[in-house]
Amino acid sequence: MTEVVEDPISPEQDLGSDGAVDAGIYQQILQDILEGRLTANERLKVRALAERYGTSTNPIREALQQLRGEGFVLFTANRGARVRPIDEDFARDIYEVEAQIEPYLTSWFVGIATNDDIRRLELVQDEIEALGFDDPLRHSELDTQFHQIIYDGHYNRHAADLWWRHREILRAIARRFPYSMVRRKEIISEHRQIIEKIRLQDAAGAAEVVRMHIMGSGRHIVEHMRSARIRKL
Amino acid sequence: MTEVVEDPISPEQDLGSDGAVDAGIYQQILQDILEGRLTANERLKVRALAERYGTSTNPIREALQQLRGEGFVLFTANRGARVRPIDEDFARDIYEVEAQIEPYLTSWFVGIATNDDIRRLELVQDEIEALGFDDPLRHSELDTQFHQIIYDGHYNRHAADLWWRHREILRAIARRFPYSMVRRKEIISEHRQIIEKIRLQDAAGAAEVVRMHIMGSGRHIVEHMRSARIRKL
DNA sequence: AGTTGACAGATAATGTACGATCTGGAAAGT
């Protein structure tokens, strides 16, 4: 699809009004990797990319270096860059790390959450349930928003950034797959439980539910990936 | 003895003390940031850096982009890069994340550790205690080695990489400060406890000790930073 | 004949040089 809906989420990206096809070479390459247009282990030749994105080689080289720093691209000396395979192992690695970090972020939030915060969570959750899962993109946005309410004000910016980056990756992968019926019910139930634990100011309980939530979501994704991979053989 | 200083630390880094071996512009800049030779918020002008490291501008630009991806430098459009301040908040953010990740890494290790692994841990720990804390650099190496034994074989490479990066940062900061007497005793005690929990195959126990270990170490560093900052006023 | 190894050309990464464009601030003008 050419309908690249600018993600309504990304924190500081201001995206210059309309067209502005530029949007940064970096952003474009990253999207192409996450959406699978640049496939696993594919070689990233600077001249070809320069052609593709309508620029010269230096911006490409710099974007690739940035992506290298973020771990999306692998370099070999004198042999250039290739796309880091985003396979099941990688997805598992990420959600297991998230299963450690998000409970930590959440339990702090419990201590500072106001009634207003809880109301906002409920509003988002209401919308999620009202929407059903028919519009996956919209659901993904709302789900991100739900967790963002919890993590955004955290004093640990490093952890929050980490969360955001990981989320971006998982979201891009998950976009390829539908939610099972079971998973849908779990998501709703777990979100409600999270809200409830926050309301009760039960930090440990909230952390535990979040951990379950992440693990369940992660397993769901990995199972889909495995299934899709096997189907291809 | 095995006094072969086989650089047990950095995976591929050469670091020939004063040989000024190239070692990559990236490594040099990173070291200069971590060691404080490039100070917080200092502007990183490509021309100046090119001069400094004896190369031309492109390698500098690419190294800076990589560092940007890793979060060590910040960019502003059309105004280039500056050093990300590595202050107390940043250090705290990092060690709190580590306090989540390292217990997770450790508890898995407990399940696969062999007698040989335990012996290696004990050997390193023996050396740490034999050395005392007189040679801070050597101690830092050994301490890193100790934890590396535990994390290096982990299946979650992403988490292990994260650990390594965080460790590098904290190590560079900690280098500036001495260990208090209390802290020395704690370190030794905690290491011994970790070994013991591993031997007993008590994953939860090991994880908990590690968490304490990280938190203690982190607080120690932050207190030093605070003290040093206040002293400067 | 088939395999191996070395050489040459092609291809692409890495480094250097330069011009276009943007920013910030000093100097000139009101």
Add this chain to the structure above:
DNA sequence: ACTTTCCAGATCGTACATTATCTGTCAACT
């Protein structure tokens, strides 16, 4: 004192040079 103009300095993009790696051919050897 407050704009406005202008310029020095730096970033960002383009073009080119150098160096390393890959590929295919051909000769030498088993």
